[in-house]
Amino acid sequence: MPAVGPVVLPSSADLQDAARVVSVPMRVRFRSTETREALLLHGPAGWGEFAPFLEYDDAEAAAWLAAGIEAAWTGYPTALRTRIPVNATVPAVTADRVPDVLAGFGPVSTVKIKVAEHGQRLEDDVARVAAVRRALPDAALRVDANAGWTHEEAVEALTALRPVDLQYAEQPVAGIDGLARLRDTLRARGIGTPIAADESVRRADDPLRVARAGAADLIVVKAAPLGGVRRALAVVAAAALPAVVSSALDTSIGIRGGIALAAALPDLPFACGLGTVALMADDVVADPLRPVDGHLDVRDVVPDPARLDALAAPADRERWWRDRLARVHAVLAERT
Numbered sequence: 001m002p003a004v005g006p007v008v009l010p011s012s013a014d015l016q017d018a019a020r021v022v023s024v025p026m027r028v029r030f031r032s033t034e035t036r037e038a039l040l041l042h043g044p045a046g047w048g049e050f051a052p053f054l055e056y057d058d059a060e061a062a063a064w065l066a067a068g069i070e071a072a073w074t075g076y077p078t079a080l081r082t083r084i085p086v087n088a089t090v091p092a093v094t095a096d097r098v099p100d101v102l103a104g105f106g107p108v109s110t111v112k113i114k115v116a117e118h119g120q121r122l123e124d125d126v127a128r129v130a131a132v133r134r135a136l137p138d139a140a141l142r143v144d145a146n147a148g149w150t151h152e153e154a155v156e157a158l159t160a161l162r163p164v165d166l167q168y169a170e171q172p173v174a175g176i177d178g179l180a181r182l183r184d185t186l187r188a189r190g191i192g193t194p195i196a197a198d199e200s201v202r203r204a205d206d207p208l209r210v211a212r213a214g215a216a217d218l219i220v221v222k223a224a225p226l227g228g229v230r231r232a233l234a235v236v237a238a239a240a241l242p243a244v245v246s247s248a249l250d251t252s253i254g255i256r257g258g259i260a261l262a263a264a265l266p267d268l269p270f271a272c273g274l275g276t277v278a279l280m281a282d283d284v285v286a287d288p289l290r291p292v293d294g295h296l297d298v299r300d301v302v303p304d305p306a307r308l309d310a311l312a313a314p315a316d317r318e319r320w321w322r323d324r325l326a327r328v329h330a331v332l333a334e335r336t
């Protein structure tokens with residue numbers, strides 16, 4: 001597996017000149033934030049996004065910068081398809097809000113539902129999943145616990161959710177060993193729910209360990225945390241597991257990278273988690289990459305100058321992002 005690093009590394013000054021920092025309000029709260037901040041980069045090949053979550057350290061953020069530089073300085077590989085099937089994403093809202101959240105996505109045939117939120121109980125998850133099932137009786141449903149369950153809680157929850165016939169459970173527990181153990185326990189009890197690895201791929205030093213350990217039936221891949229579209233393609237090829245492409249709650253500029261990855265994968269057996277612009281109240285482009293008929297078109301997007309101005313982050317936040325950009329550039333420069 002090649003190390004995380006862009007094909008080209010612009011100078012730190014070039015990156016600063018290319019940067020715009022935005023703060024985009026959310027329509028539906030997600031990851032406990034009301035706004036999503038992002039630093040956009042305008043390079044010779046187009047626009048890229050650098051938006052590692054605020055708590056990520058510089059070493060982890062380096063992969064995200066490599067992805068932003070790939071988009072803006074190198075461009076994306078050849079697309080093998082023209083549209084990407086996407087799922088609706090339902091955050092850990094109360095069941096009564098499910099119809100409103102789903103409405104933002106338009107018609108979809110697949111829904112991912114967040115579960116195991118801190119401070120909630122299994123009944124809340126079951127009620128949310130049931131509300132989605134009522135709204136969309138024929139949709140494929142998947143849950144994402146973001147590693148929030150213990151082994152015992154996951155066994156209990158996936159037993160309770162058995163009648164729903166989940167398409168898969170994403171990162172039900174933490175760690176590769178945890179996933180492997182849960183998978184064994186479920187199989188021994190005759191529960192065949194497929195297990196997907198997300199954090200165990202996205203935040204791992206070695207994204208291929210999941211595949212080697214036989215810890216999951218499929219992997220979730222995000223272009224930015226894996227260091228860009230080309231490196232994510234290499235991870236999927238080496239893992240030899242079915243892959244689902246998902247967003248990191250990006251603006252349409254970052255979503256374009258996820259679409260490029262989904263469009264370039266030889267096989268795309270599942271709807272992708274790239275419809276999340278529907279969770280935002282605004283976007284940097286005039287024609288956002290929102291799902292239409294359960295799909296996203298493979299097309300280029302460019303920020304609208306007026307939207308960039310309107311969504312410009314406050315001065316202190318802009319400074320924070322530019323400082324982060326300089327530090328993370330230094331991490332990449334050291335690796336190159």
Ligand SMILES: O=C(O)CCC(=O)c1ccccc1C(=O)O
Nearest residue numbers: 089112146246247248249273276
């Ligand atoms: O996969 C989706 O449906 C949407 C993307 C998503 O859930 C997500 C978005 C930001 C950070 C983490 C995650 C996640 O999959 O855990």
Ligand SMILES: [Mg+2]
Nearest residue numbers: 144146170198
């Ligand atoms: Mg996930």
